[in-house]
Amino acid sequence: MFRNLFRLQTQLGSCLSLSKICPRSQHVLKYSTATTERKRFYQDVSISQGEGGLFEINLDRRKLKTPGGKLFTVPNEALAIAVATEWDAQRDTLKFYTMHLTTLCNTALDNPTQRDKTQMINASLKFLETDTVCYRVDEPHGLVELQKNEWDPVLHWIENRYNVTIGSSSNILGPEIPEATKDTFRQHLNSYNFWSLTGLEYVITQLKSVVLSMGIIDRHLSVEQAVLLSRLEEEYQIQHWGNVEWAHDYDMYELRARAAAGTLFVHLSSESTTVKCKLMQD
Amino acid sequence: MAALSSPLRVCRGILKELRAIHGAAYKQGPMYRYVMDQFRKNQITGERYCRAQQEAHHDAHSYLCLLASTRSQMILHNIYHSKEEHSIESAAGLVGLRLPTQPGGKGWEK
Numbered sequence: 449m450f451r452n453l454f455r456l457q458t459q460l461g462s463c464l465s466l467s468k469i470c471p472r473s474q475h476v477l478k479y480s481t482a483t484t485e486r487k488r489f490y491q492d493v494s495i496s497q498g499e500g501g502l503f504e505i506n507l508d509r510r511k512l513k514t515p516g517g518k519l520f521t522v523p524n525e526a527l528a529i530a531v532a533t534e535w536d537a538q539r540d541t542l543k544f545y546t547m548h549l550t551t552l553c554n555t556a557l558d559n560p561t562q563r564d565k566t567q568m569i570n571a572s573l574k575f576l577e578t579d580t581v582c583y584r585v586d587e588p589h590g591l592v593e594l595q596k597n598e599w600d601p602v603l604h605w606i607e608n609r610y611n612v613t614i615g616s617s618s619n620i621l622g623p624e625i626p627e628a629t630k631d632t633f634r635q636h637l638n639s640y641n642f643w644s645l646t647g648l649e650y651v652i653t654q655l656k657s658v659v660l661s662m663g664i665i666d667r668h669l670s671v672e673q674a675v676l677l678s679r680l681e682e683e684y685q686i687q688h689w690g691n692v693e694w695a696h697d698y699d700m701y702e703l704r705a706r707a708a709a710g711t712l713f714v715h716l717s718s719e720s721t722t723v724k725c726k727l728m729q730d
Numbered sequence: 731m732a733a734l735s736s737p738l739r740v741c742r743g744i745l746k747e748l749r750a751i752h753g754a755a756y757k758q759g760p761m762y763r764y765v766m767d768q769f770r771k772n773q774i775t776g777e778r779y780c781r782a783q784q785e786a787h788h789d790a791h792s793y794l795c796l797l798a799s800t801r802s803q804m805i806l807h808n809i810y811h812s813k814e815e816h817s818i819e820s821a822a823g824l825v826g827l828r829l830p831t832q833p834g835g836k837g838w839e840k
Contacts (some may be wrong), residue, residue, distance in 0.1 A: 482791045494760070529764050530761070530793070531763050532761075533748075533759065536752070537800075544805065546803070546804055667785065667788045670733070670788070670791055670795075672795060693810075694806065694809075694810040694825065698803065698807070699804045700799075701799040701800075701802045701803040701806065702799075704795055705773050707793075708795040710762045712789065712793055715785070715788075719785070
């Protein structure tokens with residue numbers, strides 16, 4: 449069906465001449481311009497179900513598109529509603545750095561670096577060799593104790609859960625991860641679909657730890673706990689030297705928001721719900 | 731298992747965040763309806779340890795964390811990293827410093 453979309457004003461103002469050449473021009477939502485910020489140009493945000501059962505986001509009457517020009521479709525309703533809420537939360541200007549779920553969906557849909565599942569799994573497992581939880585210090589003594597008390601339980605949990613050995617080390621090269629461990633994780637990660645893997649890799653990159661990310665995804669840790677464990681040394685130094693709000697708090701909230709967005713993305717993309725009604729028999 | 735706050739507190743937290751986003755009309759949005767549906771659906775379960783209930787609880791907790799931390803991050807961003815002009819005194823006051831004063835004025839000022 450023909451949809452009459454209009455091109456948004458570009459900086460050069462060449463809109464009019466272009467529309468004469470191609471009157472049926474497609475609307476492109478410019479996600480980023482170098483100089484100006486995008487203003488909120490829509491009143492209502494709503495979702496609708498298109499063909500194939502995929503959900504789309506509507507800004508007023510226009511359908512949202514990815515930066516690559518594709519139609520923005522989401523496989524399940526919960527994620528669509530969450531993305532719509534993100535767009536609705538914008539006030540006068542659009543702040544794309546707060547719309548983490550939208551960014552993740554765009555990455556999954558466009559796949560700008562053209563990667564497949566195997567490449568993403570390999571990239572994620574590379575973090576295992578330099579996992580935060582496995583890198584220990586030798587001094588100060590308080591930090592050594594803290595790392596032992598906080599990080600060891602998580603290591604034990606993941607070693608039991610997946611039947612692997614990871615271990616921790618305090619030398620500069622890090623722990624030796626046996627091949628069997630990597631294969632177990634590779635097999636486990638292969639069971640996730642492409643969207644979930646996008647989210648999972650995002651969480652791993654943000655937290656700098658495969659162990660903590662698997663902890664959140666398997667619901668052993670909450671997001672706040674995992675962020676705290678990831679920033680353990682920083683928190684130790686903050687307690688010692690004091691907190692700087694515009695740096696420490698800002699980083700903590702940003703890390704929490706990104707990790708929460710990533711894990712929500714994984715959980716919503718990998719679960720499916722069925723409703724079974726049990727009726728009371730009289 | 732993760733030590734999460736009770737489902738009631740998570741639900742109220744999410745509703746508070748939604749009210750902060752939308753204002754008075756937060757009950758009209760699709761997210762409000764979806765959240766209330768999910769909480770009601772998962773309330774009643776036939777099993778003692780219901781995995782779907784635990785999963786929904788964890789997801790709700792993650793969403794609350796997402797909403798709350800994005801809002802806090804934006805507040806801090808607007809205080810410290812916004813483009814508005816500050817006078818020298820207020821800019822120093824952001825990080826808790828005061829401008830130095832010299833009693834008697836500087837020698838070369840008139």
